[in-house]
Amino acid sequence: MATFGGDEVSALVLDVGAGWTKAGYAGEDAPAALFSSWVGAVTDEASEEASATAAAPAAGAEVEMKDASVSDATAAAKTASSNTKYYVNDGGAAPLWRERMEMRAPIKDGIIEDWDTLEQLWDHAFYSSLRVNPTEHPLLVSESAWNTRDVRERLAELAFEKYRVPAFFVCKDAVLTAFSAGRPTALVVDSGAGSTRVVPVYDGYVLRKNVVKQSLAGHQLSEIILNQMESDMGINVVPQYRVKSKTAVDVEQAAKAVLHDRPNTTDSYDRLAKLRVVDEYKESVCQVFETMWDDASAATRPMKAFEFPNGYNRFFGVERLRAPEMLFQPEKFLPPWVPKRDIYRGIPGLIYTSVSGCDVDLRPHLLNNIVVAGGNTLLPGFVDRLNQELSLMAPSTKIRVHAPASSTERRCSSWLGGSILASLGTFHQMWISRKEFEENGAQIVDKKCQ
Amino acid sequence: MNTEDARDILELGGITPARDGRRARRSGAPREKKPDGVNRELFNLIGGLATLPLTETRAKLKERPNFSAKHSRWVWKGFTNSARDDDLVLYHWINEADESTDRSFAGFNNVVDVVEYNEDEYARLLIDRDWSKDETDYLFDMCKRFDLRFIVIADRYDFEGKSRDIEEIKDRYYTVSRRILKLRAGGLSEGLEAYAFDRDREEERKRILDRLFSRTQAQIKEEEALLVEMRRIQQQQRRLQRDHEHVMRLLNIREAPTMPQLPAGSRAGGAGGSSKAHASSNGSRSATATDMETPRPSASIKKKKPPRKESNAAALDRPDIKGEPPTPGSASALADGMPSTPLARKDKLPVGVCLRSSRIQPIRAQTTVNKVLGCFRELSIGPRPVMATERVCANYDQLQQSVLKMLDRKKYADRLEQELRTLKHRRSELSGKPLPDGAAIGAALSSTSASGGGSGLLGDAAFSTPSHSRKRSGGSSATASHKRSRR
Numbered sequence: 034m035a036t037f038g039g040d041e042v043s044a045l046v047l048d049v050g051a052g053w054t055k056a057g058y059a060g061e062d063a064p065a066a067l068f069s070s071w072v073g074a075v076t077d078e079a080s081e082e083a084s085a086t087a088a089a090p091a092a093g094a095e096v097e098m099k100d101a102s103v104s105d106a107t108a109a110a111k112t113a114s115s116n117t118k119y120y121v122n123d124g125g126a127a128p129l130w131r132e133r134m135e136m137r138a139p140i141k142d143g144i145i146e147d148w149d150t151l152e153q154l155w156d157h158a159f160y161s162s163l164r165v166n167p168t169e170h171p172l173l174v175s176e177s178a179w180n181t182r183d184v185r186e187r188l189a190e191l192a193f194e195k196y197r198v199p200a201f202f203v204c205k206d207a208v209l210t211a212f213s214a215g216r217p218t219a220l221v222v223d224s225g226a227g228s229t230r231v232v233p234v235y236d237g238y239v240l241r242k243n244v245v246k247q248s249l250a251g252h253q254l255s256e257i258i259l260n261q262m263e264s265d266m267g268i269n270v271v272p273q274y275r276v277k278s279k280t281a282v283d284v285e286q287a288a289k290a291v292l293h294d295r296p297n298t299t300d301s302y303d304r305l306a307k308l309r310v311v312d313e314y315k316e317s318v319c320q321v322f323e324t325m326w327d328d329a330s331a332a333t334r335p336m337k338a339f340e341f342p343n344g345y346n347r348f349f350g351v352e353r354l355r356a357p358e359m360l361f362q363p364e365k366f367l368p369p370w371v372p373k374r375d376i377y378r379g380i381p382g383l384i385y386t387s388v389s390g391c392d393v394d395l396r397p398h399l400l401n402n403i404v405v406a407g408g409n410t411l412l413p414g415f416v417d418r419l420n421q422e423l424s425l426m427a428p429s430t431k432i433r434v435h436a437p438a439s440s441t442e443r444r445c446s447s448w449l450g451g452s453i454l455a456s457l458g459t460f461h462q463m464w465i466s467r468k469e470f471e472e473n474g475a476q477i478v479d480k481k482c483q
Numbered sequence: 484m485n486t487e488d489a490r491d492i493l494e495l496g497g498i499t500p501a502r503d504g505r506r507a508r509r510s511g512a513p514r515e516k517k518p519d520g521v522n523r524e525l526f527n528l529i530g531g532l533a534t535l536p537l538t539e540t541r542a543k544l545k546e547r548p549n550f551s552a553k554h555s556r557w558v559w560k561g562f563t564n565s566a567r568d569d570d571l572v573l574y575h576w577i578n579e580a581d582e583s584t585d586r587s588f589a590g591f592n593n594v595v596d597v598v599e600y601n602e603d604e605y606a607r608l609l610i611d612r613d614w615s616k617d618e619t620d621y622l623f624d625m626c627k628r629f630d631l632r633f634i635v636i637a638d639r640y641d642f643e644g645k646s647r648d649i650e651e652i653k654d655r656y657y658t659v660s661r662r663i664l665k666l667r668a669g670g671l672s673e674g675l676e677a678y679a680f681d682r683d684r685e686e687e688r689k690r691i692l693d694r695l696f697s698r699t700q701a702q703i704k705e706e707e708a709l710l711v712e713m714r715r716i717q718q719q720q721r722r723l724q725r726d727h728e729h730v731m732r733l734l735n736i737r738e739a740p741t742m743p744q745l746p747a748g749s750r751a752g753g754a755g756g757s758s759k760a761h762a763s764s765n766g767s768r769s770a771t772a773t774d775m776e777t778p779r780p781s782a783s784i785k786k787k788k789p790p791r792k793e794s795n796a797a798a799l800d801r802p803d804i805k806g807e808p809p810t811p812g813s814a815s816a817l818a819d820g821m822p823s824t825p826l827a828r829k830d831k832l833p834v835g836v837c838l839r840s841s842r843i844q845p846i847r848a849q850t851t852v853n854k855v856l857g858c859f860r861e862l863s864i865g866p867r868p869v870m871a872t873e874r875v876c877a878n879y880d881q882l883q884q885s886v887l888k889m890l891d892r893k894k895y896a897d898r899l900e901q902e903l904r905t906l907k908h909r910r911s912e913l914s915g916k917p918l919p920d921g922a923a924i925g926a927a928l929s930s931t932s933a934s935g936g937g938s939g940l941l942g943d944a945a946f947s948t949p950s951h952s953r954k955r956s957g958g959s960s961a962t963a964s965h966k967r968s969r970r
Contacts, residue, residue, distance in 0.1 A: 040588065042573040171573065200571060238635040392634050392649060393692040428700045458588035461564040466571035483628070483639075 040458035044171040045163065046451040048206065049154055051140045051227025052251065052408070055448035056158035059173065059455035063441050064448045066162030071305060072150045073120035073134040119150070121157040128305075130274040132297040136305045142248060143177030143228055145184050148191075155196065171200035171464055173455040175447050178207045178232045178239045179246070185482065186475035193470045200464035202455075203482045205239045207232035209450030210406045213442070214435050220399040222384060222419070223447075224360070224409035226251040229380060231387040233399055238483060243390040245383045247376070249363060251409040255311040257371060258356050262311070266352070271343040272306035279344035288345035314339050318349050321357045321414035324421055326365075331355075357412050361422065381422040388427070397430050405436040406446035489528070555580055566592035595630040597623060598660040608662045614655055618642050626656060650689075654682040723902065730895045733888050840871035843880050851887065858886045 044059040049070060057064035122128035128136070139151035159167045172192055176185060185203050192201045211219035211234040221232045230246035232239055262268040271290070279290040318337045331354050340346035359366045363377035371377075378386075384403070388396050400423070405416060416436045423432045437443050454460055465481050473480075517526045556579040561572040566589035600609065605616055614622075621642050629635045633656075637649035657680035664675060698706075846852045856866055868879045 038588070040575060042575050200573065235634050236632055238629070238632065238638075240634065240638045242638050389697075392637070393689045393696060395634055396696055425700065427696070428703050429696055429698045459591045461573060461588060462566040462592055464571060464573070466567070466569050468569045468571065 038458050039456050040461065041456050042171055042461065043169075044173055044200075044455040045159075045165065045167070046173045046175075046448055046455055047155065047158055048175040048209075048445070048448040048451060049139060049145075049151065050206075050225055050447075051138060051143075052225060053444065054154050054158065055445050056163060057448065057452065058163075059452045061452055062449070064445050064452075066158055067445070068157070068162065069122050069128065070138050070140065070154060071122070071128060071136050072138070072153050073122075073128050073131060073302070074137050074150070075118045075120070075131055075134045077116040077118070117149075119153040121153055121161070128302075130295055130298065130302065130306075133299060134302055135299050136301040140177075140227060143179055143230070143246070144181065145188070148187070152191070152195070155191070159196070167196040167198050170198065171202070171455070172196070172198040173451045174201070174203045175206040175209055175451055176203050177228075178205050178230065178241065178244045180205075182479055185478045189465065189470060189475050189478045193467060198467075200466050201470070202460075202464055203478060204451060204454065205232075205234075206447035207239055207244075208234050208237055209447040209454065210404055211402075211450065212237075212453055213406075213446045213450035214402075214404045214437070216402050216404065216435075218395075218398050219402040219404045219435075220384065220388065221404050221406060222380065222410070223405075223407045224250050224380065225407035225444075226409070229360070229383065229407075229409070231380075231383045233387055233391050233395070235395060240391060243387045245387040247378065247383065249360065249377045250407070251312070251315075252308070254356065254359060254409070255308045255315065257359065257368065258315065259307055259311045260370075261352075261356075261368060268341070268345070268347075269343075270307050270310055270341060271345075272303065272310055273342045274306050276342045279342070282344050282346070284338070285347045286345075288341070288343040290343035292343075310342060315356070315412070318353045319357050319412055320354055321361070321412050321418045322354050323414040323417040325425075326358055326362060357415070360409070360415075361418060379422075380419065381426055384423065385426050400427060400430045401433045403432065403434045404446075405434055406443055408440075408444045410436065411440050411443055565589040595627065597627045597631070598663050599623070600659065600663050604663060604666065608666060609659055611655070611658075618645075619655065619659065622652060622655060623659075631656075650682050650686055653680055653685070719902075723898070726895050726898060730892055733891055838871065839873065839876050840868055843868070843876060844883070846883070846887070851890065854890055855883060855886050858890075 039060065041060050046055075046057055046059050046064070048055040048064070052070055054066075054068055054070045055064040056066040120128060120131065120134065128134075137147055137150045139145055139147045139154060141147075145151055159165055174188060174192070176188070188203055189201055192198045207221040207223065207230070210221045210223060211217065217234070217236050219234050221230075221234055223230050223232070227250060228246050228248050229250040230244060232244050234240070259270060262270055269288075271288070271292070275292050275295060277291040277293045279288065282289055318339045320334075322331055331351055334350070334354060336348040336350045337353055338346055338348050355366055361379045361381065363374065363379060367374045367377060388399050391399060403419075403423070405419065410416070416434055420432065420434050423434070437446065442449060463481070465477055469477050469481075517523065557576050558579050559574055560577050561574050562577075563570050563572055605619070609619065611619075622636075622640075625636045625640065629639070633649050633653055637647070637652055640646050640652065657678050661675055661678040664678065668674070846855060859866065864882075868875045
């Protein structure tokens with residue numbers, strides 16, 4: 034056992050991201066539960082149908098929506114204080130449609146803001162997905178590199194007081210990502226749903242002063258593409274939940290689909306559902322231009338077809354290359370109507386800013402250990418492009434980019450690092466125990482989790 | 484000789500009892516049959532020995548698990564970690580037989596030794612205008628917390644809203660530690676080297692590293708090109724040096740070569756700082772030059788050809804035409820009046836009857852032969868001596884040697900000249916002032932390299948036959964005048 038330094042104490046690892054929540058047992062190589070961080074909340078004005086089963090309002094929808102999961106209904110919970118019912122989706126990307134359901138995500142710009150939603154996600158992870166009793170398992174939680182002290186203290190309170198875990202630890206997601214790649218010192222380039230951040234990690238410590246982040250990441254990219262589709266390309270993006278049935282049509286012909294009547298749909302749900310369509314478009318069609326952008330050779334790339342949920346389909350040519358180019362050259366490719374478009378910078382630029390802020394002795398190590406993570410980096414050609422731009426940007430140093438090939442590892446890298454860390458024998462002494470928490474209060478988190 | 488003999492010699496003891504075995508075999512024991520395609524000798528050596536065991540490649544089924552063996556029980560058991568100061572009980576699955584109470588992982592809990600000081604020590608030694616006591620305390624607390632990872636300390640440093648850079652932090656930490664340790668050790672400074680910190684130097688080092696880091700692609704390319712150029716120049720100089728030495732040897736001059744010597748350091752060094760290398764090369768060049776002026780042979784020559792100087796006879800024995808000719812002082816053979824016939828040079832006497840003219844030393848390289856013959860043609864001498872008397876043969880041989888030397892020197896002179904022209908051209912290019920015959924140079928260069936052995940060879944180089952130069956006293960003056968006249 035001791036050969037690899039592992040000593041399992043059946044810890045749980047929970048990584049709540051902007052787009053996805055990852056939960057599972059430490060020591061495993063993939064999270065046992067992976068579900069959307071978007072939680073549906075239905076607030077009733079009067080406490081009508083208090084006794085109604087959770088499945089009832091969605092009964093009609095369940096038939097057509099293939100990605101609906103059985104546990105969706107069981108996840109429904111009702112807080113005692115307000116008349117809000119929460120629905121957490123298990124498995125599928127888009128939560129089921131419900132009347133008057135607002136979509137909420139707990140994390141905004143890396144900081145937990147909506148604690149009710151977060152609790153729903155934790156509840157769902159423990160009781161519905163993993164089906165464990167949290168009082169029996171130490172809990173490791175990830176946080177963003179720029180998390181505030183208040184937030185982490187509140188996290189500890191939540192864990193110890195509500196879930197009564199025996200031991201708790203909170204660790205920076207960038208550190209965990211570096212660990213998942215087996216590196217104590219690394220430059221973590223993490224572009225997920227909510228934000229793109231470049232975090233230097235030295236010996237397992239985040240160098241806070243040199244964290245560079247921006248909100249231009251998967252979610253915002255989808256928003257921009259959606260706007261472009263609707264305004265510039267004139268495509269009517271009909272999300273999946275509105276489509277009852279569709280018939281095949283020829284390329285660029287008007288869609289022939291029978292639509293559902295979905296009364297009282299909230300804007301947030303509709304928007305999110307449309308963004309899911311764009312996500313699918315991004316994942317199946319978009320591509321990063323592998324070398325420095327060149328209009329002429331980009332035009333020669335083959336076109337790719339994409340079919341929207343209502344059956345409308347067309348080919349996408351340069352558009353599918355131009356969209357991800359916003360990540361690399363925002364100053365040139367971001368549409369002019371994007372608010373505050375001047376603050377965004379290309380990913381290589383972010384990396385360079387972060388590295389040149391670090392100690393000069395550390396720079397070669399960082400550039401030699403660049404770890405790429407986050408679902409946004411799964412766009413084909415992303416790593417090649419990054420490699421090329423960086424070698425032009427810092428020609429005097431050897432650049433090595435470590436990017437796991439499997440998409441699970443890339444998307445769940447911080448969970449994976451947590452899984453490794455929490456199963457180490459040497460980690461036993463790091464846990465914050467219940468006793469320590471009770472003696473020192475919540476500020477123990479700041480002392481022990483650096 | 485077969486295996487048994489070999490084993491017998493090595494006293495290894497036979498595969499079969501040695502003598503008996505042979506007899507037994509003779510007496511009709513079935514002899515191993517030699518397989519086709521194996522040498523008899525080889526078979527004798529390997530035959531009879533156990534051949535390499537063949538590995539069995541029969542497919543095997545997976546081994547059945549041993550159900551009857553007693554299995555060990557694993558239990559879900561609580562444990563504490565001695566590295567923790569609370570008694571947190573964590574649970575894990577563990578072999579029931581494993582009785583160890585403490586986990587070995589506690590041993591990894593290393594804590595860095597950070598020097599501690601008290602009020603009194605601080606007041607006496609550590610007062611600093613820039614650092615208050617509180618801030619120093621804060622710093623040492625950080626050092627302990629982050630195990631002296633100064634990069635992290637500098638990143639997290641926040642003393643009442645003030646941040647410091649890593650050099651300041653290191654400087655303070657090392658100064659305090661040094662003073663305290665010195666005090667404790669009673670003024671002895673042993674073991675304090677680990678706490679030496681030179682802030683200015685560190686800052687300078689980082690500045691230089693930063694410059695190195697922020698080089699642009701063009702700068703790096705230029706640097707590489709310069710390095711290649713430097714290597715090329717060094718190589719060329721080395722080649723010139725070699726040629727020079729060679730000619731010096733031919734001329735039998737043992738005095739200072741006037742060629743600038745390459746210093747040993749720059750010869751080996753490739754990527755060192757170029758400006759430094761230049762400085763040192765200038766310095767040591769003058770040193771080597773003065774070295775060379777002493778009349779003894781240069782060190783490099785001595786090292787390269789030690790046997791040459793042992794005896795002239797040995798040198799004479801060598802059929803190598805480039806061999807060192809006898810010096811008047813030490814050549815005992817010549818002084819004794821021995822005729823230096825080709826015959827005398829040979830070690831072995833020819834077997835049977837042969838013509839004397841056939842004993843004339845042949846020239847090895849075909850190109851040289853052609854050149855020598857060309858010279859002879861100009862002198863209207865045939866390729867073979869007409870009347871091969873002993874004297875004629877000797878003279879013929881001597882003439883041939885002289886022509887060879889002349890050719891060598893001419894080659895060398897050509898190269899020098901070419902080098903000179905290239906350098907002149909380069910100089911004019913660098914100064915931006917075109918040479919008067921700048922355009923012609925390229926053509927001239929190519930023509931000299933193309934026409935290896937022209938027809939007007941002898942006429943061109945006739946002024947300095949070997950016999951002439953040998954009479955001259957100083958080699959350097961000879962080459963100097965040679966150059967001058969060439970110009």
